[in-house]
Amino acid sequence: MKIWGIFLDRDKNTEKSITIALPTPERVYVPVPHDGEAEVKAGQWVLAGSRISSGMVPSHASVSGKVEEIKRIDDPAGSYDAVVIKADAEQKQAAVKMPRADDRDSFISAVCASGCTAGFKLAAARDADILIINGTESEQYVTSEYRCILDDSQLITAGIALTSRLMGIENIIVAVPNDLPEAISAMEKAAGEVKGCTVSKVRPDYPGGSDLVLVNNLAERKLRAGETAADQKVLILMPSEAAFIASYFETGVPFIKRRVTVDGDLVKTPCVVEAPVGTPLSELLAFADANVDPAEKLVVGGMMTGRSVTDTELPLGKNDDAVLIFMKPIDPGKGSLKISDAKTNCIKCGRCMRACPISLMPMRIEKALHKKKNRKAELARLRPELCIRCGACTYVCPAKRDLNRVIERANELLDRKESEEE
Ligand code: SF4
Ligand code: SF4
Incomplete structure (x- = not known):
């Protein structure tokens, strides 16, 4: 039986926006993974793309410049260390080492070494026999994956082909909302180039992109309580992760930038930017002409699943696909955008x-x-x-x-x- 969700207001103001490269921020705060340690010290010079931490999925300098300090960041989702780098004027790239992979293990190791968190997914789903590319993006405002599908469809195709071949997965399903014809056409073209790949046009409802719904509706398997998609031998990657994997194997440049949507009723110029990992939210908001002072709500990620923060100096993480800022009062619920009237008694509407x-x-x-x-x-x-x-x-x-x-x-x-x- 299929699982259906609810329809959210669309509010996607950046669907037609081409992705713009954010100018180099003055400094970045690159998160150190929880299972690793910083491998650089204050005063050291680093090149963009050089490895700066240990860990199963290490971090890399997202700009070139001077390490100022290792700073504890207090994020509502949990605190972590970050390497603070003051960007220099040259912005030189570190020499790249081209990744090599000829089997599943070497592929997983290479993607982990790239700093892309898709490495965790590959490692967890090493026995997967279905690959789902999750292009659903059903949350309001966020268009980062949609723009990736339109701008980087060739890279996504190459990433799917590489993942399918090296992970030994012959059944690939690309999930795209049925109301986005341009994305459907881009992904149908991609599917035509990869054996075993089909496009599934899914209802644009929420939470259509959750593991539970994708595994149930597309893989036709059931997730029991506490199980992940990997437990049901399903590997789920975002289009941007497939695109990055292809780009990494083509260029050797590690994961140091990501696409992020900047939007909300306080943003004058909603946009999709490619920003260095660790960029302070304030730089992203300034680039989009956001008026931060009257803000009632600042959300990193989508309105439903993202996290509310108050500090605009928090850095952009590797998986943060949106920064949203609002003046409207907000319900206390997880990101709901309704006007915050006082709650009333349950009317048993069901x-x-x-x-x-x-x-x-x-x-x-x-x-x-x-x-x-x-x-x-x-x-x-x-x-x-x-x-x-x-x-x-x-x-x-x-x-x-x-x-x-x-x-x-x-x-x-x-x-x-x-x-x-x-
Ligand atoms: S938050 Fe939990 S209870 Fe509420 S709709 Fe989602 S799964 Fe159901
Ligand atoms: S049944 Fe009660 S709690 Fe549920 S949606 Fe209706 S009013 Fe809200």
């Missing part, structure tokens, strides 16, 4: 249940949370641990209830030891 891709019953979970007796048993029966945190229930609720938080509280309660509850 919309949250119909919106949930896994048929959870958020309103019943909320009711169970307030029970005096048998609360834990009732909550356990409603299976809140299956929630994929998509935020669709909060988005549709006319009573403006923060159902994301409700599910979180239910799971916190179920995680508590017997003696601590009730």
Whole structure:
């Protein structure tokens, strides 16, 4: 049975924007991976593309210049170290070492060494027999993958062919929304050049790009609680990851830049830019003529799954595809863009249940949370641990209830030891 989602307001102001290279920022804050350490010290000069950290997927200098310090960054998603590099005027590239791969292991090692986090996915899904290229991008505002499909379709084709050959995957599905004819045509052309590759025109609903929905609807396999796509032998890559893999094998230049959408009601010039990893959000916002002062909400990533931040000096991470800034008051729910009226009582409309891709019953979970007796048993029966945190229930609720938080509280309660509850 297919899983359907909800339709979000489209609000994609940058669909027609060509990708612009961001001018070199004054300094960058390149994240050091959690399993690695910085390999450079303050005062050292680095060239763009030189490796600056250890780790399974290491980091590389995204600009050339002088290392100023290793700084702790406090991001709401968790703190991490970053190598702060003050850019120089020359912007010289490090000499490249061309990657070589002739089998699955050497391919996975090469992609990991490139600094692209697709390396983690390849390593986890080494036994995959289906490759899905996820071009769905169903969240509001974000067009980074769509622009990649239109601008880099040849690279995507080459990346799919390389991944398919070296990972030994013969079944490839490219998922593209059925309302984007240009993307469909670009990907159908690509599919025609790779054996075993088909294009699936999917409904542009949300969360159509989640692993749960892609594995269920396209691979026709079921993800059980706690499983990832790799557990079902499905490898899911973004179009930009396929394009980067091809580019890396063609040029040897590691992952130091990414496409990012800059948009929101405080942005005068919405745009899609290619920016060095570690660029402060403030530089991206300034480039898009954003008026930061009256901002009520700054989101890194999509409105539904991104993270709300307050510090405009936080750096752009390797997987951050959007920076969105708004003056409108926002609901407390995870990124919902509705005007923040005070919440009212549940009117039992059932919309949250119909919106949930896994048929959870958020309103019943909320009711169970307030029970005096048998609360834990009732909550356990409603299976809140299956929630994929998509935020669709909060988005549709006319009573403006923060159902994301409700599910979180239910799971916190179920995680508590017997003696601590009730
Ligand atoms: S309960 Fe979880 S999975 Fe269901 S709609 Fe809400 S956030 Fe999404
Ligand atoms: S969508 Fe909101 S108002 Fe409707 S049943 Fe769910 S919690 Fe209640």
